[in-house]
Amino acid sequence: MRSGAGNSAGRTLAVLHPAFALTGVIQAVGGPLLPSLASSFHLNDNESGLMFLLYFAGTSLGALFCRGNYARAMALGFMGMTVCCLGIAVAGRSLLAPLFLLLGISAGVPMSAINLFAGRNFPERCAPILTFLNFSWSAGALAAPLLAARVLAHHSYRAAYVVLAVPAAAAALACWLMIEDAPEAARAHRATDGFTNLRFIIVFALAAFLQVGMENTAATWLSTYALRMAGSGFVLAAAASSLYWLGFLGTRGFSSLLLLRVRPAQVFRVAVAVALAAALLLAGVPGLAGGAIAMFLLGAALAPIYPLIIAGALARGRRTSDARWVLATAGFGGSVLPWIAGWISSQTGSLRVGLLILPAALLLMALVLPSLDGPRQAAAEEPAGS
Numbered sequence: 001m002r003s004g005a006g007n008s009a010g011r012t013l014a015v016l017h018p019a020f021a022l023t024g025v026i027q028a029v030g031g032p033l034l035p036s037l038a039s040s041f042h043l044n045d046n047e048s049g050l051m052f053l054l055y056f057a058g059t060s061l062g063a064l065f066c067r068g069n070y071a072r073a074m075a076l077g078f079m080g081m082t083v084c085c086l087g088i089a090v091a092g093r094s095l096l097a098p099l100f101l102l103l104g105i106s107a108g109v110p111m112s113a114i115n116l117f118a119g120r121n122f123p124e125r126c127a128p129i130l131t132f133l134n135f136s137w138s139a140g141a142l143a144a145p146l147l148a149a150r151v152l153a154h155h156s157y158r159a160a161y162v163v164l165a166v167p168a169a170a171a172a173l174a175c176w177l178m179i180e181d182a183p184e185a186a187r188a189h190r191a192t193d194g195f196t197n198l199r200f201i202i203v204f205a206l207a208a209f210l211q212v213g214m215e216n217t218a219a220t221w222l223s224t225y226a227l228r229m230a231g232s233g234f235v236l237a238a239a240a241s242s243l244y245w246l247g248f249l250g251t252r253g254f255s256s257l258l259l260l261r262v263r264p265a266q267v268f269r270v271a272v273a274v275a276l277a278a279a280l281l282l283a284g285v286p287g288l289a290g291g292a293i294a295m296f297l298l299g300a301a302l303a304p305i306y307p308l309i310i311a312g313a314l315a316r317g318r319r320t321s322d323a324r325w326v327l328a329t330a331g332f333g334g335s336v337l338p339w340i341a342g343w344i345s346s347q348t349g350s351l352r353v354g355l356l357i358l359p360a361a362l363l364l365m366a367l368v369l370p371s372l373d374g375p376r377q378a379a380a381e382e383p384a385g386s
């Protein structure tokens with residue numbers, strides 16, 4: 001970290017890792033808590049999907065707010081997250097929609113700001129630092145369904161959001177007091193004009209749209225899908241969906257080492273192929289056992305894709321802030337695809353049919369792969385990660 005930041009890199013990362021893990025919890029916990037929320041307010045799949053459309057749309061808007069001082073953006077985002085979690089815990093049905101939108105904005109600000117902060121303050125070590133930061137994010141996402149299962153064993157979704165407000169307040173205080181941002185240094189000259197830079201942004205943004213859309217669709221609906229397959233209650237459904245995050249976390253940690261030896265293009269292609277097979281297995285094989293295997297494989301295959309996209313966007317953009325458009329588009333994909341899955345489920349009466357959005361998105365990702373060849377080669381100049 002540059003000396004202008006005024007504090008040690010070690011202390012900074014000691015704050016960023018748990019803060020980023022908390023955003024992973026917030027991002028993933030809504031799905032496991034959804035059966036309890038839907039039961040409390042008698043929401044159908046279309047109405048439930050709308051809540052997550054608003055939440056993930058909010059995360060997209062939050063990314064666009066990330067300019068200037070990223071450290072202050074983190075603190076303000078966590079403050080907003082605290083207020084929204086407490087609001088959801090006490091709100092009636094009429095206030096749920098705006099609160100989920102505001103929660104999404106509040107979560108989207110620190111999620112994006114931490115990625116951009118790393119790109120600005122650790123330019124020489126951006127890729128490995130992003131890899132391990134997102135490993136912490138994945139650990140938080142893995143903990144989310146386990147936390148939800150434990151709380152739902154004795155309480156409702158309301159208690160879970162009260163619990164989450166406490167670490168959010170602590171994260172806001174830590175970011176405000178212990179994190180300092182440095183002005184962005186001038187980057188080395190890049191032989192890219194405005195049109196070429198825009199083309200890179202569009203390519204990465206489309207890939208991020210599809211990838212985060214798939215991740216959020218899985219996070220949102222897998223607990224409900226497991227509940228309907230097993231019919232054994234909220235707790236088992238929440239715990240079963242943790243298999244997705246277990247595969248996700250394991251592969252994200254392993255991929256940071258694998259990418260030191262294997263070209264990102266190869267990892268990308270294999271990941272997309274395995275994810276497609278897992279998504280088809282999830283939709284096509286009845287029973288909780290087959291579904292559990294598919295959840296694990298899907299998480300394991302999707303994990304390395306997003307780090308490659310963000311590392312490439314940060315490497316090829318003319319400014320760090322250019323990547324916020326990729327992050328915003330990712331959030332938009334994360335809002336649209338889960339809602340489409342819920343709408344299809346509501347129209348057809350089958351969540352299994354709704355989850356066909358996953359293999360469809362993966363087929364589109366396969367079509368995008370040739371356009372990513374150039375960006376991936378650039379990202380391969382240093383170990384990819386996010």
